[in-house]
Amino acid sequence: MDLEILRRALACLEPAADAGRDLDAALARLLGALAGMPGLASAAVVLADADNPPAIRAQIGSPDVSLLLEAALERGAAGAAPRVLRRGLPPVLADAKGAVDLPREAAAMLAAPIFAGEDMPGGWLFADGLADGDASLPDALRGLTVLAEAVAVLVRATCVSLARNRDLARETVFLRSKVSLRYRHVFAEGASPLLEPLRAAVDKMAQSDAPVLLLGEEGSGRGVLSRLIHELSPRAVRLFSVFDPAEGEHPDRRLFGVSRGIDRPGVPGCIEETDGGTLLIEQAHLLPPALVERLARFLAEGAFARVGGTRRRMSRTRLLFSAPPQGLAPELAAVAAMAVIRVPSLRERPEDIPILLDHLLSLESARDARRLSLTPKALKALEAYDWPGNIREMRELVSRLAVTAPEDRIDIADIPPEMLAEGERPQVLPEDAAELRDMERQQVLSALTRHGWVQSRAARELGLTLRQIGYRIRKYGLAREGHDDAENV
Incomplete structure (x- = not known):
């Protein structure tokens, strides 16, 4: 017993x-x-x-x-x-x-x-x-x-x-707050009056399960706000996924999955895989009509069937939609009480441009152990730029400048000419500019050869800093004979 x-x-x-x-x-x-x-x-x-x-x-x-x-x-x-x-x-x-x-x-x-x-x-x-x-x-x-x-x-x-779970939950909350702060930053600090109602809308939507439509230009931060809504919500412990109907074939199968058949296995789609989490549908204005009809039915019923099947499956996936300012197809917009968040373009918040540039430069500085900054003239030029690509374009520019700028102090000459007003663009070099570039290239190559490709010694001879000579090596594609890349000594 x-x-x-x-x-x-x-x-x-x-x-x-x-x-x-x-x-x-x-x-x-x-x-x-x-x-x-x-x-x-x-x-x-x-x-x-x-x-x-x-x-x-x-x-x-x-x-x-x-x-x-x-x-x-x-x-x-x-x-x-x-x-x-x-x-x-x-x-x-x-x-x-x-x-x-x-x-x-x-x-x-x-x-x-x-x-x-x-x-x-x-x-x-x-x-x-x-x-x-x-x-x-x-x-x-x-x-x-x-x-x-x-x-x-x-x-x-x-x-x-x-007890382990409680510790893990506390750690999850802490990490979630760090993630949220990272995503929040591009909208957290700034002088624009548009930001306060935007932040309030995000906080409110984070506590809701209703579908949300984010309207704005490309690169304005719709994806960032979608991720922020997820990270601040109780769904943060579940998956956050992104679906783009323009990527790949058969968007209906990728979104709703494929039922099992005699000649094929069953395959779940994004809505099924993200159950309990958040799914962002990018470029929602490009959804084909048949997919719009399926999505409308899912939003109304909370259930769906895989493509080629009839079995109804429940899903608690929350849908967020990202679309340009003109909005969604009327069939989809009308089916559910969809909250709308309008994301301002960078042109609409010009007072925030210096803050955003400083934030992105600080991120690059931390990544590369540099102290990147802009000269007043360069900052003024970038404030005057209309930023058609919005925050995404700014992020790409800063990443590019972190690699190409020869000095930590970024000047107007380092900024791509197409981003400058006519009067701020550097003067066009004379017709013999190619010859001058060849001369500079040969001068740097000769100094490197004399000093056995020890860059610090060649830089001292030429009166350059290590970063400046490194910039010229990359600019002219110089490489030591028998090596793919120049040695960075």
């Missing part, structure tokens, strides 16, 4: 490793596994800790609650030994060998202590019996003690798992 009790108890210890289960669920599972034991009609686990009074955490049958709680409040030696509970009479404690001198019919309930460990809840396991009528009371009490030890293992394992 002891072996059978132990077998059933051990079979229930595995769920404790499941981080998704709480302690009460794990205890209920354990007691449920014992429900078929002979002689057992009711049982309960009562736990208490330093902060909480004794409480029944799991039970089967209908145990006498007043009898259990009275016994659970017992302190001293009587509260630390297996015992037999009797109605209207004091309990009888088992001796050191677990024996009690009582007839079976005198027992109302059996009790065995649960020692889970320091800083963990302990308590009692109660049962009205764990053996058939032929078993003695001491045998039943010893069986309950074995089971109580298994319960203690379960309590310890589950508490450790839950």
Whole structure:
């Protein structure tokens, strides 16, 4: 009988490793596994800790609650030994060998202590019996003690798992806040009056499950705001995916999946794979009519069928749509109460251009251990530029300047001429400019050759910094003979 009790108890210890289960669920599972034991009609686990009074955490049958709680409040030696509970009479404690001198019919309930460990809840396991009528009371009490030890293992394992989960949850919240701050920055700081209502709309939409339509120009930050809405929402622990109907063939199959057939396996689509998370549909204005109809049905019903199939599948994927200012197809826009967020272009928030440039330059500086900055003349020129590619164009420019600018101080000569006003563009070089470039190239190559391609020595001879000579090596595509690239010494 002891072996059978132990077998059933051990079979229930595995769920404790499941981080998704709480302690009460794990205890209920354990007691449920014992429900078929002979002689057992009711049982309960009562736990208490330093902060909480004794409480029944799991039970089967209908145990006498007043009898259990009275016994659970017992302190001293009587509260630390297996015992037999009797109605209207004091309990009888088992001796050191677990024996009690009582007839079976005198027992109302059996009790065995649960020692889970320091800083963990302990308590009692109660049962009205764990053996058939032929078993003695001491045998039943010893069986309950074995089971109580298994319960203690379960309590310890589950508490450790839950503590680990809490630490992980705190870490997730912390990392989520860091991610959110990274995405938020391009809209968090700035002097534009357009930003405050935009931030409020994002915060509001993060707490909603309604579909959202983000309208704005290419590169204005619609994708950034979509990711931010996801990261600030309870869905942040789930997947964030992006779907572009213009990428690849069969957008309906990529979005809704393909049903299984005789000659093909079933394949899930983006909506199925992102269940519980957030799916951003980019270029939503390019959705073909048949796909618009499918999406409208999904938004209305919360269910869909894979392409080629009829089985309806539920999905809790939240949809965000990104489209240009003119908006979506009327069929899709009208099907759901879709919240609309209008994302301003960079032209509409010119006062934020210096802040954004400074932020992007600081990111590049941290990445390359440089202190990149703009001269006043270069900054003025970039403030005057109309930025048709918006924030994306600005990010690409800064990344390019971090590589091509010979000095940490970026001047107007480093900025691509097409981004400058007519009067700010450098003068066109004379017709013999090619000859001058050849002369400079040969001068740098000769100095490198003389100094065995030690760039620091060649730079000193030419009166250049290491960064300047490195810029010229890249500019002219110079390479040491027998090497693919110049040595950077």
